[in-house]
Amino acid sequence: MLTGEGLREIETTRAQEDSSRHALLTALRVVQRERRKVGPEEIVYIAGLLGLSPAIVEGVARFYDQITDTPTGLHVVRVCRGITCYLRQSERIADDLKGFLGIKDGDTSPDGKFSVRLVECIGDCDHAPAGMVDDRFVGPLDEQALHTIREI
Amino acid sequence: MAKTASRVVDVRAEAEKHATGLRGTTGTLAGLGVTLRNMVRPQHVTIQYPEQRKPYSRRFRGVHVLTLREDGSLKCTACYLCETVCPAQCISIDAKEVEDPRIEKAPSRYEIDLSRCIFCGFCVEACPEEALIMSREYDLAVTAREPESLTYGIEDFTGRSEIAAYGAGFRPHPEYPLVESYVPGERKGEI
Amino acid sequence: MPIVTIDGRQIEVEPGTSVIQAADLLGVEIPRFCYHPDLEPEGNCRMCLVDVEGFPKPVVACATPVVDGMVVKTPHASPLASRAVKGVLEFLLVNHPIDCPICDKAGECSLQDFYMHPDYGQHPSQVNPGEKVHKRKRVDLGPRIVLDAERCVMCSRCVRFSENVTGYKELQFIRRGNHVELVSFQERALQDPYAGNFADICPVGALLSRDFRFKRRVWKLDYTDSICAGCSTGCNLRIDHFDGRIERLIPRRNPDVNRSWLCDEGRLSYKTLDVAPRVKHPQQDGEEADWVEVAAAADSRLRSATLGRELPLGALASASGTNETLWLFRRYVEAAFPQHLLEFRLARETEAVRERQDKLLRRVDKHPNTMGALHLGFTAGMGLEGLVDEAEAGRLGALLLLYYPPLVGEDSEETKERIVRLLQLVPESVVLTTHHLPYLAAAKILLPVAAWSEEEGTYTNYQGTVQHASRAVASPSAARPAAEVIGDLMRHATYGRPETEPGRVFAEIADRVPAFRGLRYNELASRLATAYPPEGRMPYGQDGFTGR
Structure with a gap:
């Protein structure tokens, strides 16, 4: 396997x-x-x-959220919902990002390329609203960042 | 309060003074008068049972009824609280599994020996589901001595037309309506 | 040795004893979910919080070792501990489903019992039932156990039992926080041959016995202490019965024999009593007759077939009989039949009596009293097969057979065939047994005797420990304890009135048999074993509430 x-x-x-x-x-x-x-x-x-x-x-x-029981997309985008990022609308950004990447139901896009998930604080507060794609930090999640993500 | 002095009485002398001859009939005549007056007075205190019946309170504790859910199944989940609290120990229940995992349990047999029942209503009070209530039915005469003839089961507590006819009696929350068809197939009397 | 004071009462304990163990020894009640005397302490439930003088916060009594001079206050004596435990219980009840009416644990549920106690519970609920977290209900985990994950309080007793005691590791928690759920991987059926114990150790109605499901409310049950008659281990158990019917068996805790466990076969052994029809009345040559007549006939016919023809009596007792029964059996045979062959072994009992079948409780010898027979003077001898040989050679005048079908498994085809052969060969036979079995059909005289749960007596387990079993239910119709039946035979043979009451017979045995010397019937160790938890309250029916 x-x-x-x-x-x-x-x-x-x-x-x-x-x-x-x-x-x-x-x-x-x-x-x-x-x-x-x-x-x-x-x-x-x-x-x-x-x-x-x-x-x-x-x-x-099943204890860990990062270990999933359903398949994630090829790229996992993690949007931080820590207090700093939350105050900078990270929850709305996550929703927008989902629409932007074509994710309709659940977390993962139909073509299996992306998953978007809200996660607890990732420790990049000075780039709030913070986010990660796979192992890279991509905060702050502004318009440009969203496009960059989609181009991956 | 002044006490009258008591005196010794010769009973026979007193009797002869007051109760002989015509004077002796006064008491009897007075009583007869009462009787004759009442005989001709128009009054009907006797109710001609069974053609006429006395109405009973909505809290009357009569023969039990096992209530139903909207889908027609018994509300009873065989929790045994009624059997446990019964002071006459006349309720006997067996439980079985049901399909719906949120309900799980129902009675496979639910019997009350009405010849032992004291109609106290503790069972109804104990029931957490209002699955057991009492109707206003009180006619229970049977012609056999065996306890089986007065041991009612699930069929008897849900299927008889008498229940609808007499109407619901003692139950914990009379302010809530009972399910329309609490007696299957019968239009109920007054609830 | 350290001395600890709990709620004003002092006790001296072995070093290493935990506060909760000291409290249990003292009889001071401390509530607990995750602690179990036969599992490693975990301290995850927080119900056993106690207030220790000098400690800044309440601590868990199960994981705190006693220190000399410690002063402990439980929720009974300390408002702090009481508030702490009430808080714990309140959290546990937040998502607990309101299932009591349909839950079998009602009446023996730790959650119910603790909630009703003024020092640990009775907080006003602030939870909207519509907001409770839902988990899987009525999950079928195989023939023994049903799981209701909503009712679970996450004490982990079952997880620890499965991991450390049996090693099957089939139960585990998944997820975190409010959503933690007990699962068996893919809801697979439990393979554990000790799965029945889950229902005993689970303090709530999450893991329940499928065999006992919906049978009876526990407050209606009568409890009788007994010993498992399924194999030579002699696990201590309790027979729970109602109205003469056995409803379930549960283990009593005996640290030296079975700790708190029972194997599944032993747990279900009461069901084998119903497999074949019982012998209800004495029978002579196929006809039913009354006891007086048949007992007399049995003794007479045995003696005329043996003494009268100068042939020995073949006497085959049973390693499933009580010590008292076996003692009387031997006395009768030795006294009434100068020529006799006294046997008890059907197959490998004497070799296998100590042989393990697994690493936990089960043993290969499926008779409860092989050691007892050996101590009482029976030997491995020629056994059943030897008696068959004797009968074939025409050297047996008659057969006296005491036979109990095993409660676990069955006797081998070989054994059954030998019994058939033996009964066919001997001119006269008297069989004391419980069930009508096809291989006993050739018996000339059939005497119905009580089964294991219907008579009082003692059994000696593989360790040589003598244990006491009480009588739980009545025998059907005219069946009687074997000891009494043999007493009748003895009486007829000549001797006044032999003692048949188990306590008195035991006293006789203790007097005369070295292995029993010094033992006292009322002080046998197994009598002290009780089902855990010890604070397991009297079922409501026995405290006068329902008048039973």
Whole structure:
């Protein structure tokens, strides 16, 4: 189910900590990155890989919002809803951005390219309203930023 | 208060003084007068039951009724509160599963031995759902001695036309209307 | 050893004892959800908060070890602790569904009991029922358990049991905060052979027994302490019954035998009593007859077939009989039949009595009293197969058989065939048994005896521990405890009136049998075991409320 690189990452952690359970978070991150979700199939796979019960894997997976049970878009846009950004209309911006990117129902665009999600403070308050696309900060989310995002 | 001095009386002498001869009939005649006067006085205190019936209060505790939901199912969820609180221990219930996961439970058997019931209404008060109320029906005479003849079940508490005829009696929230068809297929009497 | 004062009462405890354990020993009630004596303490429910002198904040009694000189006040004695616990309960009840009328836990629910207590509950609710968070209800988790995730208070007892005790790890919490939900992955059925225990340890109605579902309100149940008769482990349990019918079995906590657990097979063992029809009346040569007549006939016929023809009696007792029954059986045989073959082994009981079937409770020997038989002088001997050989060689005059079908599983085809053969070969047979079984059909005289839950007596488990079982329900029709039946046979054979009352028989045994020396019937350790939680209140029916 995973690429060689992904599997290697997991194995490295497992070896370092000498524990399957410690490699669980790494496994979840890797699978989310490569398959854009951790659903029942993925949970069974990870459970088998690490020798854990599916119930335990699911318990950890569902704890985190970044580990999703439905597929995210190719690019995940995170709009900050921390107090600073909130005061700068981040919630409205998120809605606008969704329309802008063609997202009608839920979080993800029909072509699977983008997901837009409101998240807790990402710590980029001096560029409020802050946002991230995948691993990059793209705040402040002004008109220009929205276009830049769409061009990705 | 001055007390009159008591004196010893010769009973026979007193009797002979007051109650012999014509004087002895005065008491009887007075009574007869009352009787004859009342005989000719127009009055009808006797109600000609069963053709005539006395109206009873809307809080009258008569034979029980198991109420229904809009879809016709019993409101009762077999919680057993009525059975537990009954001072005569005459209610007997068995529970079963139902499809709807928000309801889950219903009675498969709900029986009250009316020959033991004291019609106190505790069961109705205990019911959290107004699933059990009492009607104003009071005619319960049967011709067999066996307790089974007066042990009523779910059919008896929902299906009889008498319930509609007598109307609803004792229930916790008379200010709320009962579901139209609380008796299946019957136009109810007055609620 | 440290001494702690709880609500003004002092107790000295072993080092390492937690405050909640000290309180349980003292009999001071501290409410709790997540604490369980047979699980590692977690401290996540916050219900056991207590006020400790000198500590700036209330602490959880389950995770606080006793320190010498500690002064603790529970919600009963400390307004601070009381307010704290009331707050915890209020939060737990915010999203709890108002299910009491349809929830089986009513009457033995920790949430109900704590809410009704003036020191922990009775806060006025400020929640609009329409705003409660909803979760999955009535999730089928297999043949043993039904899950209602809305009712869960997230104490994690089930998660810890599943992870640490049985290792099946099938239950886990997902999500966070208000939305935490207990799940089994993909709602898969639980495979755990100890799944029945979830319903006992869950303090609320989230995990409930499917077998017991909607059967009976718990305040109508009568409770009788007994011992599981499913295998040689002898788990301590309680028979919950109503009106002569057993409704469920639950474990009693005995740290030395079964802790707080029962295996699923043992838990459901009461159902096997209904599988085959019971023997209700004594039978002689296929005809029903009354006890006086048949008991006399049984003894006479056995003796004329053996003494009268100078052949030994084959006497096959049962490793499922109580110690008292086995003792009387042996005395009767030895006294009335100078030539006898005294056996009890049907198959591998004596080898397997200590053999484990899993890492937790179950053992291979499915008889509760193999050790008892051995201690009382029965030997592995020639066993059933030896008796068959003797009968085939024409060397048995008659057979006296005491037989109980196993409560867990069945005797092997081989054993059944041997019994059939034996009954066909002997000229005379008297069988004391509970059920009409096809392989017992050839018995000449059939005497109905009480089943495990219908008689009082003691059983000796694999460790050699003697444990006491009380009588829960009545035997059907004319069936009687085997000890009494054997007493009748003895009386007929010559001897006055032998003692058959279990307590007195036990005293006799304790007097004469080395393995029982020093034991006192009323002081056997199993009598102290109770179902956890110990503050598990008397069901309302037994405190006079409903007059039962």
